[in-house]
Amino acid sequence: MSIATMDNAVRDDEAEFRLDTIVRSDGNNILRAFGELxxxxxxxxxxxxDRLAAVSSVVTIDLSEVSFVYSGVANAIVDATYTHPGKIVIHAPARSVRMVLDVLGAGDLFVDAPGS
Structure with a gap:
């Protein structure tokens, strides 16, 4: 398993945004987001x-540490399910994030454990 981290703090007064990419030998990889999307x-x-989905059997998007999701990001997740059919699942979104994803029809993408 390997882990790569991309940090992006847009401004000092904003919440830090971070992505961790966890690549596993079985191809069930994880994109873990932190902060605000x-x-x-x-x-x-x-x-x-997109980069992770191109080399994965399954990508679990772990949203357990995401406090806010912009509708454009939520739409991008839904769009990715069409670009990478059968590869995208979502783990542990906060209630507010889950509500946005549910409205966009992504409720069937939720899983109980990352990488499952």
Whole structure:
């Protein structure tokens, strides 16, 4: 297993955004996000998700440490399910994040454990 981290603090007064990419030998990889997924972090998140999905059997998007999700990021997650069919699942979103994803029809992507 290998772990890569991408840090992005947009401004000192904003919550830190971080992505950890966990690559496992079985191809069930994890993209773990921290902080706020807003307009300023959308491109980096989408790039990380697309890159990981291209080399994975399954990508678990771990949102357990995400406090906010911009609808554009949520839409990008839904779009990724079409670009990478059968590869994308979501773990542990906060209630507010889950509500946004549910409204967009992503409720069937939720799993109980990362990498499952």
């Amino acid at each position: 807003d307009m300023s972090t959308r491109a980096e998140f989408v790039h990380g998700l």
